[in-house]
Amino acid sequence: xxxxxxxxARKLFDQDGQEVPVTAMELDLLALFASRPNxxxxxxxxxxxxxxRSSEPFDRSIDSRIARLRKxxxxxxxxxxxxxxxxxxxxxxxxx
Numbered sequence: 460x461x462x463x464x465x466x467x468a469r470k471l472f473d474q475d476g477q478e479v480p481v482t483a484m485e486l487d488l489l490a491l492f493a494s495r496p497n498x499x500x501x502x503x504x505x506x507x508x509x510x511x512r513s514s515e516p517f518d519r520s521i522d523s524r525i526a527r528l529r530k531x532x533x534x535x536x537x538x539x540x541x542x543x544x545x546x547x548x549x550x551x552x553x554x555x
Contacts, residue, residue, distance in 0.1 A: 462532045464489050471531070484509070485528050492542060492552035501549040525550060 462479060463472045469486050471479040481489070487509040491500070500508075502521045525544075529536040543551050 461534060464493055466490055466493070479531050481528075481531060484524060485531070488524060488528060489532075492550075496552050496554050499545050499548055499551045505549065521550075 461474045464470075465472065469483075471481050471486070471489065473479050488505070491505065491509040505521050525542060526536070529539050529542060533539050533541055541553060541555070543553055545551055
């Protein structure tokens with residue numbers, strides 16, 4: 460896509476090579492998605508794998524984190540093409 464993730468350095472870069480500031484949780488999410496491209500991940504799987512915690516009923520914290528991440532990596536966050544929502548299930552990372 461328009462960004463490049465360096466997992467060893469734990470950094471994200473834009474198309475111009477400039478570092479994009481991301482939190483540790485956002486990097487964990489990106490690493491999780493990058494390790495499972497084109498696979499739907501449920502919110503529970505994301506919480507378990509990227510944040511080492513289980514979900515609580517009506518826990519929507521992942522949705523907020525995904526929204527913030529989309530603002531940083533998507534060309535148009537309102538119409539995501541990289542991290543897509545699978546309604547009622549979770550999210551899928553679709554590399555270009």
